[in-house]
Amino acid sequence: MRNVILWATVFTFLSNAGFGQNRLKFRSTEWVGLSTGAAGNAGQVQSVNGVSMGPWFAGVGAGLDYYRFRSVPLFLSVTRDIQLGKKDWLFLYLDGGTNLPWYKRPETPEPAYTGDAFHGGEYWSGGLGYLWKLGDHSRKEVLFSAGYTVKKLSEDQSYQCPPGDFCPLIVSQTTAYEYLNRMYQFMIGFRF
């Protein structure tokens, strides 16, 4: 509890500290988008929340990605904005974190395995985007981005000879799959 109070105090101090244009500000970006790769197209949503200082933004993100297997990326995000005009900007972003599975294989009448479990893996994403400020002094912005994402998952399909069955050769077997998914990511977002 003491740590929470300490961090809250530090955050409040930094957020309100006078750094001119570079003072820390809380920002939140909500994304919807499309992942496209060898496994086809899939939707995704993300929410990234953190602080910005000048052209830099750093935050923590969480999402829902339906590419190949539904998963929940949890990541740290860093963004660098690059001003083009009064209201229009470019930005570069880099995300890195972990990709947690949220997927269960559909039941089949005669499954080739008796146990199935997905496990998490790395999550990386990077790209560039275009940012449009909605007003001269507004903190509300619309964002478009194109990027490249790598998400990893692993799966263990275990087979145990079921009671009542005779499995003459193999009593138990685990087949491990490592999935390296690589896809383009196109998103539209709203930052405030």
Added chain:
Amino acid sequence: MFGMVVVTAGLLFLPGCLKDRVTESYQLYEPVYALKSTVLAGINGDPGTPISQLGQICVKGSFIYLNDINKGIHIIDNSDPAHPIQTAFLNIPGNLNIGIRNNILYADMYADVLSIDVSNVHQVKVLGMLRSFFTGRAFSSDSNYVVANWIVKDTSFTVVPQGFVLIPNTNYITYPSALPGAFYALANAAAASSGTSGAGTAGSEAVMVLVGDYLYAIPEEHSLGVVHVADSTNPTEVSYGMGGYDLETIFPIQDKLLLGSKEGVFVWSIGNPAAPVEVGEFKHGTACDPVIANTSYAFVTLHAGTECGGAANELDILHATDLSDVTLLKTYPMTSPTGLCLDGSLLFVCDASVVKIFDASNPDNLQLLSAVSVNLPNDVIAVNHVMIVVGADGLYQFDYTDPSHVAALSVLPINNSKL
């Protein structure tokens, strides 16, 4: 900064960036072949060895013959069921099935059937061999060789992403109807003989039984084969043909054979022992289903959740007075029933984590007398008030002199080994 943007944009759309990669890892079983003559010479009644994986059981006299899947047969001196002794082991690679008649043990060695004199269990002698009978289990193209062992290797390679298959002549993938298998398990098999003169008593999941001078078996899942065994030194195949669909078990009753299949029960007459004739059929939902019978009723268990498919978990009791016209009498719900057996009016059913003992005097109204806890029982034999149960972790024995108060006698544990 603008340069960074351009570089990033360029990197993004490099060709090949979208090739997903799936790495599949599993254990590969590589056969080690040996000359059959060498293997047969080694079947001599070695001292008892630890049990790896329980298979079929067959009881004859004071001995239990216990199949260790793909390894051989343990011979257990069961003179005192409270203290069974592993007295000998027959090293028979590929063995799944056991049948015994007088002092001759019939056992498969992959595709072949051996006849073995077990008069002295410590000095057994292979008398004869019928080659290539179990056609579904021939793993060697040279009939002089047999798979003596399997080497297990960890294997890993890149595959087409699981859950998708390549559409021919394109770079696109689509979802297939079934998942690829990373391993294979051979066809179900089991063995026993039952209720015939001079023959041993065995479980309900047999695919090989002895009746008179003939051995009847399911050499592969759709066939019924007949072997003449009057001359044990020269077992001879006399008939081999279509026996039904997806056959699993075989049970002799009077002059009939009941063939349990995933779809139902096929009834064959062995009035002419060398040339069985199909005389009836009873169909049920798809499931694994050992079948047993007495002179009036047949008892079938169906269990779901295995490679047999289906969703039923039940005990079906059939009118079997006229085996050419088998009809359903009543169905009892079960949890996950497997092997079963009869002793007089007592019916024993392996069901999930217990063996249920019913008073089956009135099959229309079974009375549960007791439920004996066993770790995943698979098959059961009840002889002389001793119930022998094949469990997941050992061979259990119980005294059911009072079927309402069953007493534990002994457990022979298995050694957990993958092969």
